[in-house]
Amino acid sequence: MNFICNFPFFSILLSLFSGTVCSVLPAKAAKAVNRVVIIAVGLMSAVLLLYLLSTGESFIYWMGHFPAPWGNEIRAGVLEAGMALFFCIIMYLSMAGGAHKLPGEVVESKHNLYYILVNLLLSSLLALVYTNDMFTAYVFVEINTISACGLIMIRQVGRTIEAAVRYMIMSLLGSGLLLFGLCIMYDLTGHLLMSNIKESVAQLIAAGEYQIPLIVSVALMCIGLCIKSALFPFHAWLPDAYGYSTVSSAAILSSLVSKGYIFLLIKIIYRVIGFDIFNSTRIIDVLFVFGLMGMIFGSLSAIKENDIRRMIAFSSVAQIGYIYMGFGMGTQAGMVASVFHILSHAATKSLLFIAAIGLTDVSGGSRKFIDLTGAAYRNKWAGVAFTAGSLSMVGIPLFSGFISKLLFAQAAVQVEGKMLASLIVLGISTVLNAIYFMKTVIRIYTTAGESPYSGVTFRDMKAYAVTLLFFILLNVALGVSSQPVVNMIEQGLAMFA
Amino acid sequence: MGPNLFTNYGEAVSAVLFCIGFTNLLLQTNLIKKIIGLNIMDSAIYLFLAEKGYIAGRVAPIVVNGVTSTEAYINPIPSGLVLTGIVVSVSVTALMLSLTIRLYTRYHTLNLDEISMQLKKEGK
Amino acid sequence: MYFILLSIFFPILAGLFLLIRFRTPLSGEKAGTDRKPLLVLTGIFLVITAVFAFAAPLTAREGFTLFYLTETLPIYFRIDSVGQLFSLLAVIVLLCAGFFSFSYMKHEERESRYYGFYLILFGVLNALCFAGNLITFYLFFELLTLSSMPLVLHNGSREAIMAGLKYLFYSLCGAYGALFGIYFLYQSCDTLTFTAGGVLKETAVTQHGGFLLLTAFVMLLGFGVKAGMFPMHAWLPTAHPVAPAPASAVLSAVIVKAGVLAVVRITGYIFGTGFLRGTWVQTVWMCLTLITVFMGSMLAYREPVLKKRLAYSTVSQLSYILFGLAVMNEASLVGSLFQVLAHGFVKAALFLCAGAIIYKTGKTRVEEMRGIGKEMPLTMWCWTIASLGLVGIPPTGGFVSKWYLALGSLKSGLPVLDVLGPIILLVSALLTAGYLLPLTIHGFFPGGDYDYSGLQKKEPRKLMTVPILILTSLPVVIGLFPDTIAGIILMAVKGR
């Protein structure tokens, strides 16, 4: 076995272990460890990705001494490696972009705890990405949930604690349903490994046995993950959690945590149930409808919002609706579009959160729009970055948002029954997005009267500006040269089957 | 209705318990009761799993006298899963309880609705 | 090929350079120290861009692909005659208005932002003219909206911002309508490259004919937003008057023509006139344009504010062009393209005249402008000539275009509309005379009770008058040699 095949295992264990190590380190060292680990994991994922692209085959890695149905396994394919790499990039940039705000938001003595949480979150995301075992997935979903909750409430204002409680309650409901679905699935198939379950499910379907429990189990798992990833009716916790936590937390939560669950759902769809079997159930229609509703209601709530960070948070609800709409189309193209949207949304949303903090900082810390007037002149980099993010969200060509919308539309055109509904809702949602994002952009570029707040220059915030630059580049790169990424996603999804 | 409802009475009970826990988690306004509901929900799932491992007339999977035949023992997998699950649920419970204390020191109530009312009233 | 790229990216980069180099002063600070280098640089950049834009068609006749947005969506540029025509208009108007604004913008703040976006706009317009397929066109269409918006809300008043938002939302809605169409076309065409006669697949036409018609209609409405067509025209009279006068000139003369170009492209080069002719789409579309023509003139007639009156007039005149395109025969097409040129020059000249008046006297309403001809005779003469051009009095380009339009309409053989069209055009022309000429009349003949004592010479500087003069003379020139120009256009239309 090639040495590179060890990399997924190394990255999971490295980030887990670094979490433990950080608990005895002072804050500064913990920060360094955190950065190094993220970079190391990112490099390993990149190498792994290149290796996988060159071999063109996924591989299975034993976690222990025992092969498939007996021991744990992880599995790496193009999509997994790509996701891991992307998650690392976003996480590094989010951490770097929010680093200067951390001392003001978190008590000094708790900084190293913050880095522990981030490390463990990374490890759980990696495990969710790579795992080939349903129960392992459940355990790491829990780590993900708890560390995300920690990230929400580490900035201890009343709102975040309340948001954390709501988040936990919703998440636990989701976990419960997921676990129950998992147990039923285990009862029907006798396996916990994804590939074995898939074989058994195919046999069961072919034999026509246990149809009802099978569908119920799939539905329970889906609903559980939908609740955890804040699909429309279950999003009540989201605005407070994203709106009031620390900057890096908000960026990470919105762009990575929910995406981890969604990626797990994709894995379940492809590797556990089988894409065709999943599409023959009515579940996709439910996902489709809730996705569409999320797209509209999320945007409507965002328009009403008077607080820039809550507005961005609500926009997340809409964007998650897009992803589920892609699932709901039930075609390969829809799935590709959804996966691409995961990337594009992660890149854009974290950019917006990080840029928004730059704007609020030069407006006396207020997030009200009225105070943000002209903020883009006081902090030019944040202004440009926010504009770029908004344009991407609105779907202007050359930015990543346009490509994902294009992919969704292309996917929609292929599905007879759902074409009109999805295109019309896509249109309405785009226009609504435009309303609230462009409103904000114009607001921050409006100069009016004497401003009581002073601006900042490049010298005051080099690291921050560079982070933003990288974010913008990432966004434009996804928007301009999307074809390799789309090819990679297609290849990865093909490897799943 | 399928054929096995009465044979699977253990699972049926666990389903009922699951839903009781679920309802508690959704409906109770008191946080501590919500947490109890959560625990009941988790226990119900573990009961379900344990029932799945059970085989009538066999004993626990601890090798006695070197007998290692499948006919002697029940299925060990669900027990292992439940063990893992119990740890997860106790961790979550501890976390939720500490959140409760924190909320209570700040808002002096255990009622989540009241807390959000208070938050809205403060005007963000 | 390099000239195409240069003509597109040079001004964009130059504009960005201006935006970065000449920092927009924070509110409260007084600008003006570095005004001179800014103007000089802008002037140089404008001229260089114009040279590039002229040189581009001479050097490159075949298209090239810049890069691939996705595998099947190349960013592709190619110059054809129609694009060249629009490019010509854009370059002339942008140059004249640009030089005009050197003097006009003196009393506005944040000049560097204005010039920066002006240059970016220039590049985007060039790209739009030279775009070789629908997706490239769409890309720059969106960018056009975004880069022209800062011009609309330049002075930062509440009114301007609301107008800018209105402009933005109408445009984005329209663009989404267009994108909606692109999604479908993507399925039913082999390629989205502009090809004369259309690129629809035979099978698609037979299978989803009805749906494609609907798509075409949605796209027409969507792109029609930019051209101020009836149901979505409301942004135009709000957004155009609030911009600074030279920007209004550019908006009214050139940017709305982007909508026209879009309609030309989709009817002629994507769907093909053969597919649309004689369908319900054509009928409905013609009705909409005629409604717009009449309504625009009526609204302009009762509007007291000068710039707003001109904006309504734009609504009306643009629909002349769209009407010609909707008729879809040779004569009407020639008329339309002729009208594009004529209206572009005339409307730019009129807005610049209005700008000069506002700059010198500060008067905005028509009834305040009695006796203005005594103060600014040159400007008012230009106004008068340009007005005659818009009304369609023989020696000007306006007459030729309307002649061809009427001819095309009568030849088209459509029931009712073939006669109704020319009649409405005629009525509208009368209304045009009715809302433009009173200014001349009251300006030169203020009436017996007018007090001549307060008059003084207020003729603006050369930097203002020369662009106005150039723009006024051009429609007359094209009107004097109608056959030549029409021949060229005809060749363009036929040769494609």
Add this chain to the structure above:
Amino acid sequence: MSKKRPASEYQKTFAFRFFRWLSGEKDPYIGEMEMHPQEEYQPDREAALRHEREHDAIMDKVYDTEHNRSLHLFHRLYQATSILFCLFLIALLLVTISYLPATGTVNRPVNNEVAKRYIEKGLEETGAVNIVAGMILDYRAFDTLGESHVLFVATITVLILLRLNKTQKDEAEISDRRFEPKNDAILQLVATFLVPVIIIFGIYIILNGHLGPGGGFSGGAVIGAGLVLYLNAFGFKKTERFFTEKTYKWVCFFSLSFYCLAKSYSFYTGANQLHSVIPKGTPGAILSSGLILPLNIAVGLVVACTIYAFYAMFRKGGF
């Protein structure tokens, strides 16, 4: 000619609004999204107070939960929907369960080759007499590794939430003593006997994890319970002598690191098909079954410390 209507009335008509839209004067955003420039801030205390009072009054009215009928209605509706949903869920699950394979029988998908191998070869391959222990710590050790990190991350979140600094801790200690029986003789006497027994029992469970029921987690919990009892009987002063935050930190660190490293080694050798140097030992002996015993001890230490830490955190926000 119809009579000319007054302007205010005319402005309400449809024709007026239509005409306004037609001429582009209507602005749908005004009133919805105000974009007017920022006004200069003028501190007007009187107005501010008045404003605040008004705001409070409005807020009181809006959020008057007892008298707000629509809110009440919403609450009812929410409850009714939830109950309906739960009933639906019960019905659904019962139906599902009725279709599941019969419990207690042998011929079920669950009793497949996986369970067979665990039982038949478990003793030989892992060396653990308790097959469950062998399964969770060897066959499916990755899950268990994750599980112990769940506990770890939960402790971290509890630390974040409840750890206080020095002065706050003193305050908390005072409030903590309020309901505390101070130096209860009976409790202390019982504790003196019970605590060693409990702790020894816990150690037994841990060490016996691979031989019989039990293991690191349950044993650790028992030891933790013993420590909690000790703390309750003798107070923080006594426990602080041997157990501080530092102890906790390092014990946790070493145990978890050992766990991580040991398992990494085992995973690495397993996946690369290398020979593992860890001896399996004789099944049934206390020093047997390879890594399972040390892992159980590590888990037991972590759990015991964590339980104690939870308790101490909850009581006074520190050790």
Add this chain to the structure above:
Amino acid sequence: MTAFQIILMGFLIICAVSVSFSKNLLNAILIYMSFSLVMSMLWICLESPDLAITEAAVGAGITSVLFFVTLKKIRAIEASEPEAKGESREEKNE
């Protein structure tokens, strides 16, 4: 054995329902504790001694202790600041 199991399960359901309807928090916690004990007995019946011992130590032991501490903490806060109710005190480490 089956009868015993059914009785235990009946207890479980009774406990779960009465937790939902008990007004007093202390009662609720006590009932939950007995729920855990019954559950651990049930697991003995289901031949899973590992689970039984863990559930007894954790569910009935540690979880309940944590609940009690929480309750006590809340009572303590209630007693020490009866007048502060309704007025939101700013956190010191905010």
